Amino acid sequence: MKFAFVVKTVASVVLSRKLVCNHSCPGKAVPFLITRNLQVLSSLRSQPEAPAWGSKKHKNKQKIKIQFINIMADPKIEEILAPFRAAVKEQGDKVRQLKESGALEIDLKKAVAELKARKKILEDKELELTPVEASFDRAKMEDLLKRRFFFDQSFAIYGGITGQFDFGPMGCAMKANMLSTWRSFFILEEQMLEVDCSILTPEPVLKASGHVDRFADLMVKDDKNGECFRLDHLIKAHLEKVKSDKKTTAEVKVECEDIVIKLDGMNKEEMRVILRKFEMKAPLTNNELSDPMEFNLMFSTSIGPTGLVKGYLRPETAQGIFVNFKRLLEFNQGKLPFAAAQIGNSFRNEISPRSGLIRVREFTMAEIEHFCDPSDKSHPKFDEVRHVQVLLYSACNQMDGKAAELVTIGKAVDERIIANETLAYFMARIQQYMTKVGVDPKKLRFRQHMNNEMAHYACDCWDAECLTSYGWVECVGCADRSAYDLSQHTKSTGVRLVAEKKLPEPKTIDVVEVVAVKGAVGKSFKKEAKEIMEALSKLEPATVAEVEESLKTNGKYLLEIGTNSYSLTTDMLEVKRYQKTTYVEEYVPNVIEPSFGIGRIMYAIFEHNFKVRSDDGQRTYFSLPPVIAPLKCSVLPLSNNADFVPYIRQLSRDLTIADVSYRVDDSSGSIGRRYARTDEIAIPFGITIDFDSLKEPHSATLRERDSMGQVRIPLKEIAGVVRDLTYGKTTWTDVEAKYPKFEQQETKS
């Protein structure tokens, strides 16, 4: 079979190189108002092998400058870029032509590789011409993340395991806040059906979903010590070395470049040839390498004591929802559309995990499966998001050498850039959620999968990508999975995962079925008669025709049940034809799937909110929005004077009643130092009790983290003010307008 396969979301980067190109643009390319373009130095995919989290090599490489490309602002630059854009477009058009003319797969593939090569040259050129706009010190941020234990490598005292992380108190609270916001934003607001399914999954389920056969990466092994390398990483690193060798001829250098660019589209054999041609050896040991082999990315185990029931840790939460479809449909009283959702951990045995939280072996996902009638993908709440502006990097634009464009959701659907209302509705909601929890909207875009990288089951797929120092990172996938999964599970289990809808008017249909003549079958087959009759009643229409034909020509039909076959003669079977009136029609629902990688979003939030005080490069902090800040408020007594204690206690009670999480920091150290420490763990508001607080009218200082502004507020009002600030019912500007600015304490001890 020729179709390609991508298992959604976080792994699509990994898998996309295995895909066949069969691109055609949905709708046609329409020019939009281009207001802003964001691209990055190096995309995630073209990053060279990144060293492990926290390693020395890792730290040395961390000072990376992010460059924003804002080309449209400068017509001169655009003039230079014009020929490069044209080159991409030319090749894009060629790919389209090949597709339309039904060209050979091999020719199509070559053309796509060339297209990618031209896209890369264009991106490099864009970069070269762009002035640096912002700089970001990843080492400094990672230092803060580790030092205040937002998260860190798991089992570090045992040497650690790559690709596994533990979240400390602040990271854990932030993650819990992200998930609880997600739950209200999606599940409650949209009245979705949340489920919580098993992680350990028996093999047949993942066989049906395609994961057992196709969820794999290519790797090679060191022949002597067995160390494994991801083949594409290895080839890329080796060829970079060859290229930079002075002895290498110009011709070979060009060849190396060409291979690196085309690597993503190569199959096992093509890569094997390159591996051998360049006589690659294992890095460090210089041992011989094995031939490439597929390595399935699922963790396997046995369920139960016999070792006979093979199982895997689920690689996505989605399958748990699909196998429960019937129960969910019934819970929803048989009505469609409805959405089910699940928050939970999934597992992928990456060959070489890297880039901190971005490629890990164990991760939390939040997935939605919206089931709907394939003939009606409208959405009742679409008008509520019609006005939302999103930055779309459509497949067409990617093929035409154009940049991403800012359009409204409504227009994108009207112009058929986004395939349907439901998909578009979720994209708008994804963007709203992302910005609510702290993703910088200027660093968020939706990139459409080109047909050659899209999973075979999907009709359309858009990734919400966040710009980080690792490039554009896919954080949320939003795919139209069509009827693929339900059909697969129906095929594997015989359980019909379908919905019913009322026909506009009753329909009369012709029925043809094979009916057993009870007496005759019973006489011939005795005990087995029942099973035979059951099997006959379940025959598909196509088989019925076959039976009829066989009876006519051979006077008998060979019925196969499992490994047995039964010869049924004309006296035992009757083919009946009649008409039936039906009022409903069965159909396999389609699925629109927004799938969130929580760890990746979290990482993007960290980068987008990492700040350094302009007056002191050592004072770093996270400007997290209060809704996801681990704690909402700190309470700081000026000193450990016993007089402060009752005020601290009362304030703590007030904050608890107001449902505001807080932390009392009564350690020694100046207020300034303690503020700096609470800034580091992203606490947005700080209350200081000083000697003025002891006097009537009792008051305290409230400080805001980002502006460092301070106001004086009556003690009784302060918990309410912090609550309103936290839940977005008032703003800091309002608070500053309402209360006097804090200058300095009047009373001293």
Place this chain on the structure above:
Amino acid sequence: MKFAFVVKTVASVVLSRKLVCNHSCPGKAVPFLITRNLQVLSSLRSQPEAPAWGSKKHKNKQKIKIQFINIMADPKIEEILAPFRAAVKEQGDKVRQLKESGALEIDLKKAVAELKARKKILEDKELELTPVEASFDRAKMEDLLKRRFFFDQSFAIYGGITGQFDFGPMGCAMKANMLSTWRSFFILEEQMLEVDCSILTPEPVLKASGHVDRFADLMVKDDKNGECFRLDHLIKAHLEKVKSDKKTTAEVKVECEDIVIKLDGMNKEEMRVILRKFEMKAPLTNNELSDPMEFNLMFSTSIGPTGLVKGYLRPETAQGIFVNFKRLLEFNQGKLPFAAAQIGNSFRNEISPRSGLIRVREFTMAEIEHFCDPSDKSHPKFDEVRHVQVLLYSACNQMDGKAAELVTIGKAVDERIIANETLAYFMARIQQYMTKVGVDPKKLRFRQHMNNEMAHYACDCWDAECLTSYGWVECVGCADRSAYDLSQHTKSTGVRLVAEKKLPEPKTIDVVEVVAVKGAVGKSFKKEAKEIMEALSKLEPATVAEVEESLKTNGKYLLEIGTNSYSLTTDMLEVKRYQKTTYVEEYVPNVIEPSFGIGRIMYAIFEHNFKVRSDDGQRTYFSLPPVIAPLKCSVLPLSNNADFVPYIRQLSRDLTIADVSYRVDDSSGSIGRRYARTDEIAIPFGITIDFDSLKEPHSATLRERDSMGQVRIPLKEIAGVVRDLTYGKTTWTDVEAKYPKFEQQETKS
């Protein structure tokens, strides 16, 4: 080594049979006011092999009557029981004597087995004499749980996997509410440090914790088809059959009874002898059985592509906290005591999972590790719980044949029944949490582990047990784990997991250390000199003495580093002695661990809240407390009349703002039928919009699920009233007092 091992909580029932008896009562037995005694027909342990969830056999066995024993109410019964109590006490005393005199392990073990036998006879007698107080129809409850998809077997369309369950929308919401209540009740209120650690755990971590070597059950295999059986279950079932055979002699029957009673205390060899003596065969196939073998209950897998890094799915969340101790202590600015907490999934590969949610392969735990100074286990908030009454079934009472006793937490600590304030504080908090989320306080007791069933690391352990139709089920373990885990990980990693405390006054200590003579070592060992000097600086005091001795007698010392050894002569080493003044002292913190099995608590809540309407046996429902009810409120338009729509919409908005989860049920069907349906999914409050609602002053009917009482409330106030009812700020009685009773609708369409 002689010590025993229990891996806490949910598995202790599984493991307790492997334990050595070394009982001695903490404090002495003190008579308390006995106000109530609760015991049950059959304890979890003495249940015969239960059939799988949902199987026919399972359903047939489900009509179980729970009998409460309230013996103290009847002195006549107590008179009959007296000799049985005395027999238990006699044997309990004998066990104590044997322990004190340091008797042989084998004698002790026999005595404990006899003690258990007598306890069982007492329990059976108690039961025989007790009138039936309540009946419970498990089949009916399970039907409701499945039908409304609270939870059900995972992967059912693929035939299902025993011991794995998926939670549907209502079960999932209820679980999420239980966890969020847990989070505010423990983590926020007690300012604990929450973490979220990896599930996949490398082998060395679980080797150190003892799980790799000892977390196992005994099983036998069918020699031909490889089917596995838990040995104790198999023996029990076989002997029950032998006993009921008419041909069996009275003598053999007694022997069978004796074995069944003593089975829990038997080792592998003793069980093997019984297996062979009774010539047991595999059930169903009648094939030969293998010798008993240990089966480790952890799921194993490989991490990474080489297959060389062995890992397990964690069997408890606790280890993730222990390996992060240093980071957490640092986060807490070095201060003790503090508590860390974790909510997450753990995995145990049960040989034969059963009893629905009670023994499963994948389950959610919520664990707290409270780290404290071993010399100070007081708790600052102890006075807040001093008055709380708990039902304690102490080890002493178990050995003395007495029943459980109701005492206050304060008294239990004063009388040394509970070992320390911190343990007692958590027990009170556990009880408060359990009753808050819906556990019937009359069906909750704390059973102390007898020393012979306690893990070797624990000084005291109490299980919160819930009475269900499966007997008393351990739902929360509350153990003093002492310094066991931190010491084990220190031993395995060399990383000192300790805390420091200021000494009351500075202490001068004698230091003795080996110092390398740099020049001499450098000259002899060149490159390796640095490593040698480092190794020398890390020598333990005991080894320093050894070095000194060796230099004196042999003139040299053989230093081993890894596989290399270095001969160091007198000219290279100097032994230095001096005095040092220290102000702090290092110590290994102790750990108090409350560990919650969320699924088990959930199951107990279902049983304790399952109700049948007195007037209609078919109308079943769950009287879940609003705080954990999946949805707080239903909104029911009387009919699908379009006039209701704007009111429904406004009410929905009001409820969303009031943070009350709700569900609109606008399906056809009478209001009564819809109420019944919302009762089934435990929705505590229902709002009906009828034709009176359309008139000024607009109002609606509010109905309460348990009492089925109905009042009429102004539409504007209703969301606030439901919110206050949900979060316990008002009661239904108050609402009934304030608003007029609803009689019937005045306006018709």
